[in-house]
Amino acid sequence: MSVLIYAESAEGKFKKVALELASYAKKVAESLGTTVTAVTVNASDVSELGKYGVDKVLKVTNDKLATFNAKAYADVIKQAAQKEGSKVVVLSSTTDSLYAAPIVAVALNAGFATNVVALPESTSPFVVKRNSFSTKAFSHTELTTDVKVIALAKNSFGLVEAAGAAAAEDFAPSLNDADFSLKVEGVEKVSGKVTIADADVVVSGGRGLKGPENWKMIEDLAEVLGGALACSKPVSDLGWRSHEEHVGQTGKPVAANLYIAVGISGAIQHIAGVNSSKVKVAINTDAEAPFFKVADYGIVGDAFQVVPQLVEKLKEFKAKNA
Numbered sequence: 001m002s003v004l005i006y007a008e009s010a011e012g013k014f015k016k017v018a019l020e021l022a023s024y025a026k027k028v029a030e031s032l033g034t035t036v037t038a039v040t041v042n043a044s045d046v047s048e049l050g051k052y053g054v055d056k057v058l059k060v061t062n063d064k065l066a067t068f069n070a071k072a073y074a075d076v077i078k079q080a081a082q083k084e085g086s087k088v089v090v091l092s093s094t095t096d097s098l099y100a101a102p103i104v105a106v107a108l109n110a111g112f113a114t115n116v117v118a119l120p121e122s123t124s125p126f127v128v129k130r131n132s133f134s135t136k137a138f139s140h141t142e143l144t145t146d147v148k149v150i151a152l153a154k155n156s157f158g159l160v161e162a163a164g165a166a167a168a169e170d171f172a173p174s175l176n177d178a179d180f181s182l183k184v185e186g187v188e189k190v191s192g193k194v195t196i197a198d199a200d201v202v203v204s205g206g207r208g209l210k211g212p213e214n215w216k217m218i219e220d221l222a223e224v225l226g227g228a229l230a231c232s233k234p235v236s237d238l239g240w241r242s243h244e245e246h247v248g249q250t251g252k253p254v255a256a257n258l259y260i261a262v263g264i265s266g267a268i269q270h271i272a273g274v275n276s277s278k279v280k281v282a283i284n285t286d287a288e289a290p291f292f293k294v295a296d297y298g299i300v301g302d303a304f305q306v307v308p309q310l311v312e313k314l315k316e317f318k319a320k321n322a
């Protein structure tokens with residue numbers, strides 16, 4: 001009956017979303033009067049999960065699962081849910097988990113809710129609050145199936161430490177050869193950079209920066225904050241920045257703790273993809289720019305003056321508080 005989470009890891013280490021899922025599942029389990037089990041794939045030290053409320057870890061170690069494979073991973077999660085008799089399965093909203101989650105739901109004959117942003121409003125009936133319409137509205141969804149699969153929106157719950165230790169158990173689910181018909185020949189990794197998906201802070205530049213030669217100050221701001229770089233769609237369309245940095249409705253979604261938009265007007269398609277960020281800051285010369293309507297903090301000013309000063313002040317602050 002345990003609440004089951006799939007705790008994602010990269011190179012053996014848990015991603016932050018895994019710890020957020022554990023924190024969330026702990027609260028769900030408490031309201032259901034049960035425990036939390038995590039299933040992990042090729043994670044090395046699983047003890048960290050215990051600090052966030054996981055009671056038991058089903059540890060899968062298998063070279064065939066070295067690279068993500070949606071069907072095979074979904075099969076592993078399904079078998080873990082069946083072993084534990086789980087009625088609630090929680091996954092994160094990373095690209096990998098959102099790929100596997102519907103497959104898990106079909107395999108378990110379960111109702112599936114994405115973009116869940118809070119603890120269930122009630123567990124009987126089982127109702128969850130979700131982001132809808134590109135985060136412009138909330139919906140309240142009742143899952144009526146016996147088993148429920150939910151995908152938690154990133155940064156919607158946060159990390160909550162719990163005193164406890166997780167008991168680890170090796171788990172060897174059966175793997176279906178047919179799920180491995182696509183062979184990954186190689187993986188190219190970006191090194192030394194924070195990715196938009198994992199970043200707590202994202203610094204984003206728009207057409208207001210006039211040209212790619214002016215990105216140094218955006219890079220400096222991202223560096224001093226330990227953040228990832230992003231940009232608006234026209235910036236990547238113009239070839240000023242790589243398409244990988246394009247965020248928004250048609251680009252990558254951002255759900256950071258802090259999103260700083262520099263020289264970005266705040267078109268609806270841009271906001272749709274970044275609105276889930278906790279704190280949004282806009283820097284723009286135009287006080288009427290739509291971004292200011294959704295920003296928590298705004299600076300009406302020329303980015304070419306504001307950003308270098310901000311970088312300077314942040315460096316001073318960091319030096320004083322080192």
Ligand SMILES: Cc1cc2nc3c(=O)[nH]c(=O)nc-3n(C[C@H](O)[C@H](O)[C@H](O)COP(=O)(O)OP(=O)(O)OC[C@H]3O[C@@H](n4cnc5c(N)ncnc54)[C@H](O)[C@@H]3O)c2cc1C
Nearest residue numbers: 206207208232233248249250251263264265267269285303
């Ligand atoms: C189907 C569709 C999907 C789309 N998907 C996306 C998407 O995913 N992501 C996305 O970003 N866009 C998307 N767009 C495009 C979107 O509508 C806007 O055109 C785009 O977001 C505008 O980019 P921008 O803010 O960089 O440029 P602009 O709208 O040109 O804004 C530039 C801003 O910079 C300010 N500025 C100028 N000089 C300075 C200065 N010196 N200092 C500070 N500020 C300054 C200006 O006041 C202005 O507000 C999509 C559009 C469509 C139709």
